[in-house]
Amino acid sequence: MLGNASKLAKMVKRFGVRGVLRNVPVWCRVAYDRYHERRLGIRTEGIIAVDELARIDGAQEHDAHAVFYQPWPYAKFKRMMRALPDVDPSRFTFIDFGSGKGRALVLAADHGFAHVVGVELFASLCDEARDNIERYRRKSGDTRSRIDVACMDAARYALPEGDLLCYFYNPFDEVVMQQVLAGIEAGVAAKPRRLVIGYANPVCHAVFDRAPTLRLVAANDSFRVYANHA
Template identity: 30%
Template sequence: MCEAMAFYDRVEECIREVRADLNARPPGFLRELIAGVRVAQKVGLRSSIRHATIVLLIRLHNRLFDHPQHAQIPLSEGARSGLIGLHLLGGEREVQDALPCASIPSKTFHWALSAFSIDPRRYHFVDIGAGWGYALLLAASYPFRQVTGIEFAEELHAKASVNLDWAKAAGRIKTPHAQVRCESALQAELPQGPSLLFLFHPFREPVLRAFVEHVEESLRKHPRPVVVLYANPADRHVFDREGVIELKSRGVASWLLRLFSPVAIRAYAFTRPPPALTD
């Protein structure tokens, strides 16, 4: 299922185009059948089957694992919600390049921590683009040194804050410190200790590139271990740079991720502070 979601988004775009062409004719099942054939003609049969598998996995994960958890959280927004009409902090570029809020499938999250051998006691976990706080709550159930959610949509931040208070009151938190901050990713001050930065494809490439430079700037001031977990790594080439290595996933969890996760996930380590910038 490698790079599953980036591929999924491309096929979904094609399906939207085909549906728009058909313009609601003919009605019902026949229209869906014709749309299916046209999509298969455009993207190929193998891609259509792969897309159908991802749709199935998304629905299975949601039905079996995530929907029951979302239902317990007071202000859950479910698996996907848009940003239209929300108050977004940050510059014009960050607003333009922001992607809608989707919550990480919980199994993908747990498998990734295991597959990349993350020792939570070592890191401050930071969710860059925390949405209404699902990944944050999942992370807070591990003994990370600290857990912080950074979200630039005021309304989502407010929901994440309520959800975190609920989780604390319900005794679901294993980390000693958990907080949410309403900030934009490019303006957020990053922790000065060893950090695990979690990104579930929150923004498009230009902002991702600027964010990675923001991390490098912070590493120049405070050299320390920094690992990035990048879910739905559509713009992973941004991490092809000096001083960054890709981590290999290992063990049973690695296979579970490859075979059964609806969302691909990659991990990168910043191996040394980047050289100082010269004018």
């Protein structure tokens, strides 16, 4: 307790009261994220540049269109789950396009999705995601959900059967996003079913806004949710 008080006093001295208060939301988010990392038994924090990933794994065709690795905060993910329109997780497959170290995959399984798929371009991130899935299984005892990691370019991924929740956390630019959406629309047209899209940090939202098959069902500063007309 005294230790915390003296740490706080040092920070006030260094950054001023306003500086400290400004950072409170960030510290709360970091503490909340760490709590969930421990609860789920996983390690998904950090930011990794595409150059660094390409150096480890070798160049990929869509490197130039990829966004760096960073996991989406736990609180925002939960908020997006609450905004979904009538999605029964036992009937939908959750697909994370650009799944990184697998935080959203584990969260989706924890949320009750029976089938979860991660699609990730970089092999080193796929390996970390598989490790995290194993850790989560050991910690939670969850043997019910099926969690697969497809280590490939999202633009080449073929959809599984059934209703789909497609999740994106700003994984790539508009060039790849257009190809991925075209693939999703073609798959759903070939086998009509429900499609819901959750797009976090929706930098390329125009791609989805102009898709005639989709309607916007929720939007705020952090994410957009779309659904098809099925």
